[in-house]
Amino acid sequence: MKFLPILLLVVTQWATAQSYSDHARLSQRLKTLESSNSQSAKLTSLAKTAGGKDIWLLEIGSGDRSNRPAIAVLGGVEGSHLLGVELAVGFAEKLLASANTDSVKTLLANTTFYVLPNLSPDATEQYFAKVKYERSGNTTATDDDRDGRLNEDPFEDLNSDGQITWIRVEDQTGKWKVHPADPRIMVMANAEKGEQGKYNLVSEGNDNDKDNKFNEDGEGGVHFNKSLTFDPPYFTPGAGEHPVSEIENRAVLDYLYERFNVFAVVTFGPANNLSEPWKFDKSKNSGRIPGGVFENDAKQNKLASDIYKKAVTLKDAPTAGPQKGDVSQWAYFHYGRQSFSTPGWWAPKFEIPKDSASAKKYKANDDKNTDVDFIRWADKENVDVFMNWTKISHPDFPNMNAEIGGFKPFVKTNPPYSFVDKLATEHTKFLVTIASKRPQADLVNLKTESLDGGVTRITVTIQNKGLFPAVTEVAKNNNWIKLVKIALVTDQQIVGGKKITLLPNLEAGESKTISWLVKGKGKVTIEAGAPQTGFKTLNVSL
């Protein structure tokens, strides 16, 4: 009964949230979680960004957290993806809200979650700013076009509506035209098909430095999801001068590299390998630098994907491969853990209604343009995603017909907030199921046989009870993943067998039998495991 009021408080907290959370609100939600769950949640600020925002880490688990198999849950890897933040913190809230049900209680005693809800807090704040635009970069000053001048050509909110949209300008030398199915949607004219452009399309703002590029060097910064170490996109805007150059990247990596118990990283970000798992392709790993998932690891990815599709009801996910320098590939290729990533939401496929009356409203979307589908879905659901094209006078296009409009920022990857609760519930289910399949070292079939002369043969089998291996295939030679160790601790003399055995791996379900010969009587302890499998200890009296 003691827990009930706390539970209610937590429920109220997220139930009353009506919109995405800015940094202050997120901080408050996390602090509330910690204070309501002092036994099983601990909040730490890993660092403060250049913009003065905390990189929050919420550790969840009621046992010896650093020695329990763990999942790292990362949100806000992409600064324009507010939903990622919401799913990460929403997971923490929903999990802890049911912390005293038997199943969750057991889970928390044996598993750890490291929730890092927002890795781009400088960038996400732009969603709440006076002028909203999709921002990925932190507040580090960067010369995005590398011309020696900083931030000389930012966006301008020309129509003072508090958001950055698009400008289209009628121009017979332009490369753009309207889509035949919906004149609101702009597409590139295809010269090979004899199409001719009629418009120029630029982002909302002026060409301040008169270089014919619009808004190519505005404020910020380095993108978290573009500046990690796997295949980094050198010298591109947002990549930083080298990978992991930023305070927050370093803080997160320093922290995670020292968390040897993490067996999986779940990222809420642009890449999706849960709707469609990464596939093994031998040719990608023919060189000395692996470029694709390993065969055995692909099986685990498939397993996780199956769990995901059961837990999360969204269908028809668009393909979303990894990007250069992103988190999902770092977590797999360099951190060496299972890496699962999902955007958490996408607009469902739009089908033109079958009955002819409603169908008449729509022209055929022959090239299956996703923007056309998206705006039709939004219209049907009454979701406000578009600003209709409106005349504007633009100093860079004097005497030309310029209009402002287009998709509003954030709408394509962040659904209306009313969608979020269900998404968080489903993703929590996914995370809890993955956690229940964690690698688990167990010691079974202990046998002691007395031989002549006071010598005892001790035999025991170590087994992985989980559905994930102790060591991923990609990490078999990676120093940052521990090996499963079996040690015999005794004051007696070991006359046969190794005091310490390190196993190269313990696959899902795999077992291995080990024996020792010990001379003498007394207590013997067998310790087995690794941080990512948990440890098991057996005491034997000889």
Add this chain to the structure above:
Amino acid sequence: MKRIAFILFILITTNALGQDVFRAAGSPENPKVPVSWNHYNTHAGITDICRKLAAAYPDLVQLSSMGKSFQGRDMWVMTITDFKKGKPEEKPALYIDGNIHSNEIQGTEFALYTAWYLLESYNSIAFIKELLGDKVFYIVPTINPDARDNFMKEPNTPHSPRSGMIQVDNDRDGQLNEDYMDDLDKDGHITNMIRKSSKGRYKKDPADPRRLIPVKADEAGEYEILGSEGIDNDGDGRVNEDGTGYYDPNRDWGWKWQPNYIQNGAYKYPFSLPENRNIRDFVMAHPNIAGAQSFHNSGGMILRGPGAEEDAATYNAEDSRIYDAIGKKGETLIPGYKYMVVYRDLYTVWGGELDWFYGSRGVYTFSNELFNSYQYFHKTRDDDDFASGESYDFDKDLLFGDAVVNWHEFDHPQFGKIEIGGVKKNFTRANPGFLLESDAHRNMAFCVYHAWSTPKLEITEMSEKSLGGGLTEITVTVNNTRMMPTHASQDLKYKIERPDYITITGPKVIAGMIVENRDLNLTNEQKNNPATIEVDNIPGMSAVTVRWIVTGAGKYGIKVDSRKGGVVVKQK
């Protein structure tokens, strides 16, 4: 009268200090800071030399700390230039560091020697005086001070620790550094353990029994080799498998970095080591660095990138020409040293320092592997391999046995009766004392050539032509009289450093342009901010021409402002 007395005083003082010495060509015979170049220095010793130089030559050197090492030692950097001639940040610079691998100690002394030589020769050698007027040297004697002291003060082999001092679990058993090498005989050196064995395939060399040699296929052996001095401290059946470090500071840099399972020695991510972060910050804050040099050992190599075949395209033909010219000059200046490409002639290195300097910053960079077996008896070998045979002869006849520990018996807790002996940690890789100074001098001369080859900009033409109607056309030519361009081609490809600015002050500028071809009058107008023409590059041994159309002719000034080429101004 007063003045004469003063001069007399100086003469007498000089005479008093230097009365017994006679200058050997090219060397300071009476230095303000006497340093003997036949021993090595701990971090405290380095600090002392740096401070003395800074105190003796306040107009030529400034000493500062780049930041602290992992264990809190200062990483000293000496900024050496003629501070009375221009601002240091407005002159092309050569960056020099040593000792990235903690056991590769002589790089520090070579860097210190370079600093000392430049300072002590400024007044006596006109070329050096001019060089310090034009250029800046940033000299960092050790960039791995923690483990340098560990190498000197704790038991080590010639090859250890190499790493820095952050602990790493190398055998992945959950324990950090739990099985070091053990100095069983307590002599401060980790040498080898051998044991008499019927299975052994070695014997003591009859010509020099301190040396173990393999027996022939049909010959009975006498000894087996048990490895470096040590015991199985943690009882896992392996000896010395998790010692000091281990990571490699030269696999920690931000260009084409790869993780430890691809590139052994990589730590967590590029610049995950504090010492390297300090250097990165320093280099980013000093964009005038046009060339860089790091000192390693050994083998007598002048190395350039790329470190990996997959990165071969980064080093394109134009830049390779510059590298080749400097590298081949080095082969001449340092006999026995070979100019080599890391991946092609040595081995693959991902995330090395020289690749970051070049790939990420567009700075021409060499790593010299100091000392080689050629210096023993001036014999050329195909395979340096620390020249085990020659090194024993050299030790016997020139060092009189000081560099080798003779075999002596030891009772080992796990191996029983063994013998311990072999080369000391200060031999085979580090220069023996009497060979330090000449090798340092030659490598210093190589650095001087590199520094001299950085861009030197001169405004060689300022001409005016009346266009009528009060308009004047002003044409300016800027020459680069040295080999290096202001922007390496890697720099141009990725716009690493901003363009060079050529600015006119005085008249009202109507238009500005780059003259692409003067004979055919091909020009390229710059519409935005025409008073400051931005040129992508001023190539080596070449020139650029710019032109303005102005009103109100008369006096005007030209300023050339190049990050790596320096700042030059001229009035007319």
